[in-house]
Amino acid sequence: MKKVLGNGYVRLVDVMGSDLSVVNSARVSYNKATNELRPEDEKLINFLARNDHTSPFRHATLQFEVYAPLMCARQWWKYLIGSSHQDPFTAWNESSRRYVTEEIEFYLPASDAWRSKPENSKQGSGPCLDEKIGGEALNRLLKQIDYGMENYNWAIENGVATEQARLFIPSAYGLMVRWYWTASLQGVAHFLAQRTDGHAQSEIREYANAVKELATERFPVSIAALLQNL
Known part of the structure; x- marks a missing residue:
């Protein structure tokens, strides 16, 4: 592995x-x-x-x-x-x-791993951003995840079907x-x-x-x- x-x-x-x-x-x-x-x-x-x-x-x-x-x-x-x-x-x-309701995990880029937009392309990425910007990006992502997971857990606890409760799971791409x-x-x-x-x-x-x-x-x-x- x-x-x-x-x-x-x-x-x-x-x-x-x-x-x-x-x-x-x-x-x-x-x-x-x-x-x-x-x-x-x-x-x-x-x-x-x-x-x-x-x-x-x-x-x-x-x-x-x-x-x-x-x-x-x-x-x-x-x-x-x-x-x-x-x-x-x-x-x-x-x-x-x-x-299934297996443990929910997210991919979280480290504060020094957030990349910049490329200069001459609409896709891809450039060099890593300053760690200060990366740290703020990570902090915002964590807040978004916390808010979404709070709503997801509320839905599960209140009997909402799992197939609909998952709509609350945040940061879908991560x-x-x-x-x-x-x-x-x-x-x-x-x-x-x-x-x-x-x-x-x-x-x-x-x-x-x-x-x-x-x-x-x-x-x-x-x-x-x-x-x-x-």
Whole structure:
């Protein structure tokens, strides 16, 4: 498990396959299989990635549990459904506050972690602001959270349905949410190519780097080859 943004994390839950799965999937047309990854197999993986022969990479899958701010979750999901690469093996299941009242947590940037607006772009961010401004921003955010949680707790205590009481939960984009994400090896690599890029939002880039570390531990040759050629 990789810790991200304080209480956030990425956990690799399950894996099907290995670099060897990619090799054997590619060579099945020749009725050839191997039980050990050899140098020529690594060359084959790089050849497949370089020439966009990607179907063998879809015979391996990874399942992650992610705990992250809602702003990261929605950005993550929008990428998956809006990407030109539609991975047919993607699955997403998220915890629902209609059914559970698990502990409510929020992502709180430290006073020295509030970034400035970029000078030449409508999105993204620039250097960190002065800590005085950051401290005031954090203080205002905490006040907003306290006020919203007071109303949420009042609603729960007075019998309001959980699915409506959650309307009071404040700072929606900072609310920590939990989900399972399952994708093919190719799908994971496409996500990493986009979200580890320097133009990606800082917070989701930290999560993508955690995914990359975990995926690379299990598919070192394939992840490197795919990211080099996407």
